[in-house]
Amino acid sequence: MSETxxxxxxxxxxxxxxxxxxxxxxxxxxxxxxxxxxxxxMKALMQRRDGPAIRDTALWFACLSLSGSLxxxxxxxxxxxxxxxxxxxxxxxxxxxxxxxxxxxxxFRTRWMNDVVYNIACVMILREPTVWRWSHARHHxxxxxxxxxPEIAVKRPPDLLGILxxxxxxxxxxxxxxxxxxxxxxxxxxxxxxxxxxxxQHKVFRIARIHVGIFVMMIASCIALRSIIPAMLLGLPxxxxxxxxxxxxxxxxAALAEDTLDHRLNSRTVMMNPVFRxxxxxxxxxxxxxxxxxxxxxxxxxxxxxxxxxxxxxxPSLIAAYREIIPGxxxxxxxxxxxxxxxxxxxxxxxxxxA
Amino acid sequence: xxxxxxxEIEEEDVFRFDHDGRTFAIYRSPDDEFFATDGLCTxxxxxxxxxxxxxxxxxxxxxxxxxxxxxxAGKGAxxxxxxxxxxxxxxxxxxxxGIA
Numbered sequence: 088m089s090e091t092x093x094x095x096x097x098x099x100x101x102x103x104x105x106x107x108x109x110x111x112x113x114x115x116x117x118x119x120x121x122x123x124x125x126x127x128x129m130k131a132l133m134q135r136r137d138g139p140a141i142r143d144t145a146l147w148f149a150c151l152s153l154s155g156s157l158x159x160x161x162x163x164x165x166x167x168x169x170x171x172x173x174x175x176x177x178x179x180x181x182x183x184x185x186x187x188x189x190x191x192x193x194x195f196r197t198r199w200m201n202d203v204v205y206n207i208a209c210v211m212i213l214r215e216p217t218v219w220r221w222s223h224a225r226h227h228x229x230x231x232x233x234x235x236x237p238e239i240a241v242k243r244p245p246d247l248l249g250i251l252x253x254x255x256x257x258x259x260x261x262x263x264x265x266x267x268x269x270x271x272x273x274x275x276x277x278x279x280x281x282x283x284x285x286x287x288q289h290k291v292f293r294i295a296r297i298h299v300g301i302f303v304m305m306i307a308s309c310i311a312l313r314s315i316i317p318a319m320l321l322g323l324p325x326x327x328x329x330x331x332x333x334x335x336x337x338x339x340x341a342a343l344a345e346d347t348l349d350h351r352l353n354s355r356t357v358m359m360n361p362v363f364r365x366x367x368x369x370x371x372x373x374x375x376x377x378x379x380x381x382x383x384x385x386x387x388x389x390x391x392x393x394x395x396x397x398x399x400x401x402x403p404s405l406i407a408a409y410r411e412i413i414p415g416x417x418x419x420x421x422x423x424x425x426x427x428x429x430x431x432x433x434x435x436x437x438x439x440x441x442a
Numbered sequence: 443x444x445x446x447x448x449x450e451i452e453e454e455d456v457f458r459f460d461h462d463g464r465t466f467a468i469y470r471s472p473d474d475e476f477f478a479t480d481g482l483c484t485x486x487x488x489x490x491x492x493x494x495x496x497x498x499x500x501x502x503x504x505x506x507x508x509x510x511x512x513x514x515a516g517k518g519a520x521x522x523x524x525x526x527x528x529x530x531x532x533x534x535x536x537x538x539x540g541i542a
Contacts, residue, residue: 116486130455133494133503192506196496217519224505224520228486284522381494381503 097233097345097423099242101278105234109346114232120349121378122394129379132386132393135196139385140188143365144204147185151177155320162316171319175328176366179256182211183332184368184384190220193383194368210301212332213256213263213325215270217290221283227380231345231353237282241341243423245416250337254330270295331366338408339373342415342427350377352429356391356401357408374398399429445478445539448532456500456511458491459539466528467491468537469511471498476530477511478539484516484523 098105109115124132154177158170188194189205209216222237229235241250252258269276273292275283283291301321308317315323344352351374359371370376372387375394382390391401402408411427418425445459451470458481459466465481467490483490483502492503500511508517514525529540 129492130494135494135496192501192508220519224485227505286522287519379503381501381506 101281109232109235115235117348122397132382137196140194175324176331178211178324179328180331181366182208184370188368188384225282244420254333256326256329267295267298271299335367341412344426351398397435444536446537447535454495456491456495478528478530479525483507485520
């Protein structure tokens with residue numbers, strides 16, 4: 088299904104005309120559609136546990152250690168390529184979901200465990216903890232609202248080359264490194280100032296300097312050892328291992344509606360196999376996550392069951408999602424007004440306000 | 443003013459009370475004490491009554507903002523402003539909140 092609207096220029100900047108327009112029209116910090124879930128059931132779904140995340144984090148670190156060790160052991164021979172392929176995905180892609188879930192504070196019940204894994208994942212994925220915490224809060228307040236959401240990964244018209252380059256962080260990576268350098272010298276961009284409160288800005292500068300220190304030590308190790316191996320273990324996997332993050336992440340909102348106040352219309356839930364769900368920490372249940380962000384990743388399948396009658400049918404597989412996304416993005420490259428319109432099931436409550 | 447009855451709030455839970463265009467959150471702690479705060483998170487005006495009570499902490503359902511509901515103190519980002527609190531008295535089954 089599709090609809091055609093009059094062509095308009097979009098200003099995705101957070102300090103531009105569309106942001107001001109969103110505030111004026113009531114799209115900013117608005118009330119979003121929410122499926123009805125009885126309080127008792129929602130309370131049970133939101134309960135925190137340490138067990139699942141400790142198990143999954145231990146397994147993640149074990150896989151990182153094993154693949155990294157094999158990569159070093161076999162360095163110079165072909166098995167090293169296989170080992171670093173695995174290591175890269177675990178480092179440069181799986182860290183995205185760990186960053187995300189621990190940033191929400193929902194992975195572990197124990198607060199410091201969330202903070203430790205969050206900060207480690209931030210280094211792995213080249214995201215500064217304070218900036219991205221605030222950026223992601225805004226993403227949840229104003230999901231895919233043009234001029235308000237700093238995390239619209241696929242804008243209109245889509246930057247198809249940019250998406251391909253970001254399979255190896257070749258576009259976002261240098262920008263992230265520039266951001267770290269900028270913050271390390273005590274500066275923020277105007278956009279960052281729009282969502283990072285003044286009282287938090289000193290943290291941005293301090294942590295950027297720590298990240299610079301980590302990367303300087305990595306480069307010094309390479310020079311001292313006259314080997315690229317330290318960089319293959321820390322730093323470079325943010326690039327060579329990012330491709331699965333892009334494959335997963337693009338399914339979240341690409342080619343769907345902008346400026347709507349209903350997550351059922353601007354987010355995708357995609358059914359995935361257990362290995363993908365381990366790597367992605369159940370973020371494939373993305374409608375559910377956006378509607379109820381405080382439900383931990385391990386409870387998202389149960390939440391999906393609770394609200395599925397009021398949601399569009401989930402995509403049965405990653406391939407099914409891409410059968411819609413790829414043609415959708417190609418069409419948006421020609422016609423930026425077009426977007427996929429999700430069909431609500433018969434009997435579902437009507438959609439919320441759309442711009 | 444009567445906000446609710448004891449039975450309306452489970453232990454370690456929160457109840458929404460709207461009055462005169464204002465909204466409040468009434469809490470029942472794990473040790474069976476009652477507390478009251480403003481009903482909206484100071485970060486993005488989300489109803490705290492939809493959030494999760496863990497011990498003496500209320501967590502906003504939207505952005506993980508956390509407050510100690512006994513004092514209203516924010517517990518870190520994204521909370522920059524503390525929550526207003528109100529006196530609460532329990533008379534029999536009734537939970538009363540002291541609002542001006």
